[in-house]
Amino acid sequence: MRIRLRQLEVFAAVCRHGGIAAAAAHLPLSQSAASQALAELEAALDAPLFERAGRRLVLNERGRELLPRALALLEQAQALESQARTGALAGTVRLAASLTIGSYLLPPLLARLQARHPQLCVELAVVNTQGVIDAAARFAADAGFIEGPARHPELDIRPWRDDALAVIAAPGHPLARKRRLRPADLGACAWALREPGSGTREVFERAAQRAGFVPQAVLELGQSEAVRRAVAASELLGCLSYLALAEARTRGEIAILRAPFLDLRRKLYVVLHRRKFVSASLAAVLAVCKVPVTAPPR
Secondary structure, eight states: OOOOHHHHHHHHHHHHHSSHHHHHHHTTOOHHHHHHHHHHHHHHHTSOOEEEETTEEEEOHHHHHHHHHHHHHHHHHHHHHHHHHHSSOOEEEEEEEOHHIIIIIHHHHHHHHHHHOTTEEEEEEEOOHHHHHHHHHTTSSSEEEEESOOOOTTEEEEEEEEEEEEEEEOTTSGGGGOSSOOHHHHHTSEEEEEOTTOHHHHHHHHHHHHHTOOOEEEEEESSHHHHHHHHHTSSOBEEEEGGGTHHHHHTTOOEEOOOTTSOOEEEEEEEEETTOOOOHHHHHHHHHTTOOOOOOOO
């Protein structure tokens, strides 16, 4: 057999980190050893796997076809090694989640999983919805979780659980004392909102459009906590998931406005690449999140 696991490991690392130098530092290997391993793999396959543009390496069609198979082989080899040595789940599972999910939903679930499987490592990247889609599409994340629907030809994006947003204001805001709000009341106010590309922002703007007003976004912030703090300290309104508001409501820092004309219900979604190999470790992560996936035999 001319293909070795080390060659596939270097190939996967180059795909994940975008270049030979970064891949070599991650493994760790010398840059020359990583370059040689990649060259040997391309020679064994009798085809280049990347388009070379200066120091940048971009996967070509052959490389894109190989990547999920290489990752599957590496994950199976890692599982065989760890289970033969310890009989326990081990290795690393990489997740990407949008902000509300990554900050409020996943941490307690992953902590519970780690208590059961102490040798299993889970890396969680918290980015916006588009960042999750991009990470899953290029296999930088084994699975992703997003706030709102999305489409991608290579991804399986399925409903996961329900969520809802709330319109918020500082407790002393005039609208917090008003019993019956109208769309015009919200349209006349300035807003602190999540950044474009955020699932929370998209759900809110669609609901506002259906209700007949356009929110005046004067602050665009990349974190729910930043939105909440800005609202609590000003006359701005905001819109966040109830998941991000529990502690602030208990402390009396924000008020939730009654706006029944806004449909702020939404689904949260799980994202998997259609060609992603679901290892026993990834299956355990998905199981604790109550995502139905058949695990491979152990």
